[in-house]
Every structure is written in structure tokens, then in C-alpha cells.
Amino acid sequence: MNKRGFLLGVLAAAVAAVGTVFWMGHREYDAPVRVVAAEDGGQQIERGRYLARLGNCVGCHTAPGGEAFAGGRALATPFGTFYGPNLTPDPEHGLGKWSADDFWRALHQGKAPDGSLLYPAFPYPSYRHVSRTDADALFAYLRSLPPAAQANRPHELGFPYDQRWLVAVWRAFYFRPTSDEPAPAQPSEAWLRGRYLVQGLAHCAECHTPRNRLGAMALDAGLAGSLIGGQSWYAPPLTGDRVTGLGDWSRQDIVDLLKTGIAPRSHAAGPMAEAVHQGFQYANDADLDAMAVYLKSLPAVGTDTASVSGPASPALMSVGGKLYEQHCAQCHGADGQGRSPAWPPLAGNISVVAASSDNAVHMVLSGGFAPATAGNPQPHGMPPFGQLLGDQDVAAVVSFIRQSWGNQASAVSLPEVRRVREAVR
Known part of the structure; x- marks a missing residue:
């Protein structure tokens, strides 16, 4: 059944339910927020600045080359393209006429000041965990920004997703x-703090949790890894799976990745590199360690199975091995161990052995850099091979790295490569 038919079926089944839904009182995680009970305006704004960085708010609310927080950044999804709104205190286009209560309701209930329902592309299903103290600090910081008279760009959604009343x-x-x-x-206090940050302001579940056909997170598979809808990236599991998740990572490995973008088992790339560059690298060590404590407590759960092809044929492995030796071994090593911190290992790399091959295919096609951080100020880059290698060659070399040095991921098919190539154009 296509998305439209499924949505209309859900609508028919939900008519009675909608009329009986009432918003009950919310409750927050009972988590330490490490903030004094009373702050002066300057302290509150500085705390808001810290929280805005930790949540990478600028990432969705700043267009490339545009004024910070003035909106206009495109977010591609399976339902169309959303555009981040203006968060500056401009009275016409931004938050200038909003109150702290309005901002709180947007975070916790997904409602605009006029009561209209916000699309959940704004991650209020995660921000509902944010405390009132932190929400007020965020709002104070946003109100301290210079106003930008930039109009909000309308979302570009197809029918029926452009019918906002269906959000109800x-x-x-x-x-x-x-x-x-x-x-x-x-x-422990660290576990509570870590849960508060991971599930709330950092909104890790928004990328790392599988979703159904209507974009709702599968909460019974929280942080189990997922393709990021509308993009050519896969967010790997953050659970305790020892092969595809963080089961064999130490707490320090997790802290290092968040702080510097590099870790012994993987480097940040794609959307995660942006989150590190613009957000996590500025977090204090106590908060990063708390996030690691929480993530290390998560058990292994079922993961996404986006790749369904089986083992690569001997012929494909032979071609892939020759391509790897020609183009990849100089940096990543004949043994796939890489050379830290410049080039990440491919053996046991969770992005390489993930259920989806998208990240590895994306990197071969487009190349990329780890994020520039204080701990890794001059990251080495990987050149793009998309113009040099055809789809069959890309499938061969990525299949080779996914099935060498102990890696036991599935082979890569031509349709998988073509889909990613089309997405990155």
C-alpha cells in the first residue's frame, strides 16, 4: 500500500479517536540539570547559549551562508521538504512576539502561540523532555540575538501531507x-543526566530510532539505528549490540567521538559530523560522560535490516579487492585498520558493518571530512570517487570492505548504489 492510501486508512480509523484526545498534564524526567535555582539575565543567556549548541539548534535554523538562526535551512524527508523557521527576536518573522510560555508549549506540546499544531519535523516528541528551567534559558538566549527580518519559507509538501489538520x-x-x-x-546522577540529554535536548532518537511509514518513531526499538528519511545516511545503533552498536565501545570512546569527531572504532561523518562540529564539541566533559554512561546502559535490541542482499560472489570480491588495493589501502591499510587519527579503521567500523550500506557508499561516491574540532583541528579528508568509479565498481569495493577483516555485513547491490548516487546529486 502506498503512503497516501495508508494515511487515508489511518484517518478513517482515527476519526473517533481524535475527538477523544485531550492533552493531560506533562511531567519531566526527574533529572539533574546542573543549574542554580536563580540566575541573573546574563547567566541565563549564557546557559541558553550552551544548551542551543548542545542541541545544535543552528543546524536546522540557519540556511547555508545565511544569518544564524534566521531560518531557511531545508530538511528533506519522505513527505516533502521542511524549512527551519526564524528563531531570532524579529517581531514579524521570528520569536519577537512570543512569550516564555509560548516557547515552552512549542517544545512540550508542539503548538504555536495561536494554538496551531506544529509538524513533528520540529522534534517536539524529543523536546518534551526538556525542563522548564532549560527551556526558559534557551528562550532567553534566542531573545538576545539580533533580530533578522527574514521571512519564513513555506514547506514544500505533497498531498495529503500539506494538510496541517492531519497532524492531529x-x-x-x-x-x-x-x-x-x-x-x-x-x-546514578550521571545516568539521569545522560538520559535527560540523549532523549531530550540532543534529540538523538530523531535520527537513530526506526520510524514507521508515517514518520513516527518505533519506541520499542529506541536508538536501534535507522535510515534518515529523505537523505542518503544511516544513523547506526546506539545500543549495546557488539557488532553494529556501542557494545564494544568504552565510555571514553563515546566521549572522544562526541568531543573530537574521531574515535578508535569510527569517525563522525555526514549529519553526525555536523552535530559534533556545531554542537557536541562545545559540551562540557561531565555532560558528555553522562551521555556515555546512559548509552552504555542500553541493551542490544533488534536493528534495522535495510540491506537484504547476501554474501558477495568470489568474482565481486576479487574486483573489489583490486579496487581497494588501488584506491583505498594507502590510507586505510591492507588490513583495514586505518591510521588514527587521520584515517579511520574499516575493520569493525559500525558505519561499515551497519545494516545499511548507505554510509559507506556515500563516502566512496562523495568523499568527506571528519568535523574540525579543537581536538582535531585539521581533519584529513577522503576524496570523492563518484566520477572515477561506476556503480558496479562502487558495489564491488564496498562489498569487499563489508566482508573483509572479520566484517560480516551483507554485499551491496547495484540498486543500492544507484539510489544513493541519485540522492547525493
Whole structure:
């Protein structure tokens, strides 16, 4: 069934449900937020600046080459393209007429000041976890920015997704403004803080949790890895899976990746590189360690199975091996171990052995850099091979690295390569 038929079927089943949905009182995670009870204006703004960086708010609300937080950044999704709105205090186009209560309701209930429902492309299903203290600090920081008189760009959505009233149907099934994940019997302060950041402001689940055909997160598979809809990137599992997740990572490995973009088992790339460059590298060590404590507590769960092709044929492996020796071994090594910190390992790399081959294919086609950070100020880059290698060659070399040096991921098919190539054009 196509998306439109499925949505209309859901709509028919939901008519009665929508009329009975009422927004009950919310509750926040009982998490330490490490902020004094009373702050002067300057302290509150500085804390808001820190939180805005940690959540990489600028990433969705700044167009390439545009004024910071003035909106206009495109977000491609399976339902169309959304554009981040203006968050500066401009009274006509931004938050100039908003109150702190308005901002709080947007974060926790996904509602604009006039009561209209916000599309969940704005990640209020995650921001519902943010405390009022932190929400007020964020708002104070945004109100301190210079106003930018830049009009908000309308979203470009196809029917029926351009019918905003259908958001009420979606919410009836998939959204409650509550935070109900159970905690351990005696959780540590670090675990509570880590959960608060991972599930809330850092909104890790928005990329790393599988979604259904209507874009709702599968909460029974939280942080289990997912293709990022509308993009050619795969967000790997952050759970305890020892092959495709963080099971064999140490807490320090996780902190290093968030702080510097590089770790012994992988380097940040694509959207994660942007999150590190613009956000996580500025986080304090205590917060990064708390996030690592929480992530290391997560058990392994079922992961996405985007790649379905089987083992590569001997002929494909032979071609891939020759291409690897010619183009890749100089940096990543004949043994796939790489040379840290310049070039990441390919053996055991969670982006290489992921359920989806998209990240590896993307890097071969387009190349890229690890993020520039204080801990890695001059990252080495990988050149693009998309113009040099045809689709069959890309499938061969990526299949080779996914099935060498102990890697046991699936082979890569021509349709997979063609789909990614089309997405990155």
C-alpha cells in the first residue's frame, strides 16, 4: 500500500479517536540539570547559549551562508521538504512576539502561540523532555540575538501531507507530552543526566530510532539505528549490540567521538559530523560522560535490516579487492585498520558493518571530512570517487570492505548504489 492510501486508512480509523484526545498534564524526567535555582539575565543567556549548541539548534535554523538562526535551512524527508523557521527576536518573522510560555508549549506540546499544531519535523516528541528551567534559558538566549527580518519559507509538501489538520490524527496515535521511560531502581546522577540529554535536548532518537511509514518513531526499538528519511545516511545503533552498536565501545570512546569527531572504532561523518562540529564539541566533559554512561546502559535490541542482499560472489570480491588495493589501502591499510587519527579503521567500523550500506557508499561516491574540532583541528579528508568509479565498481569495493577483516555485513547491490548516487546529486 502506498503512503497516501495508508494515511487515508489511518484517518478513517482515527476519526473517533481524535475527538477523544485531550492533552493531560506533562511531567519531566526527574533529572539533574546542573543549574542554580536563580540566575541573573546574563547567566541565563549564557546557559541558553550552551544548551542551543548542545542541541545544535543552528543546524536546522540557519540556511547555508545565511544569518544564524534566521531560518531557511531545508530538511528533506519522505513527505516533502521542511524549512527551519526564524528563531531570532524579529517581531514579524521570528520569536519577537512570543512569550516564555509560548516557547515552552512549542517544545512540550508542539503548538504555536495561536494554538496551531506544529509538524513533528520540529522534534517536539524529543523536546518534551526538556525542563522548564532549560527551556526558559534557551528562550532567553534566542531573545538576545539580533533580530533578522527574514521571512519564513513555506514547506514544500505533497498531498495529503500539506494538510496541517492531519497532524492531529498523527498526534492521536503517536504523541503524548509525557516522559515515561522507566529508570533503574537506584539510578546514578550521571545516568539521569545522560538520559535527560540523549532523549531530550540532543534529540538523538530523531535520527537513530526506526520510524514507521508515517514518520513516527518505533519506541520499542529506541536508538536501534535507522535510515534518515529523505537523505542518503544511516544513523547506526546506539545500543549495546557488539557488532553494529556501542557494545564494544568504552565510555571514553563515546566521549572522544562526541568531543573530537574521531574515535578508535569510527569517525563522525555526514549529519553526525555536523552535530559534533556545531554542537557536541562545545559540551562540557561531565555532560558528555553522562551521555556515555546512559548509552552504555542500553541493551542490544533488534536493528534495522535495510540491506537484504547476501554474501558477495568470489568474482565481486576479487574486483573489489583490486579496487581497494588501488584506491583505498594507502590510507586505510591492507588490513583495514586505518591510521588514527587521520584515517579511520574499516575493520569493525559500525558505519561499515551497519545494516545499511548507505554510509559507506556515500563516502566512496562523495568523499568527506571528519568535523574540525579543537581536538582535531585539521581533519584529513577522503576524496570523492563518484566520477572515477561506476556503480558496479562502487558495489564491488564496498562489498569487499563489508566482508573483509572479520566484517560480516551483507554485499551491496547495484540498486543500492544507484539510489544513493541519485540522492547525493
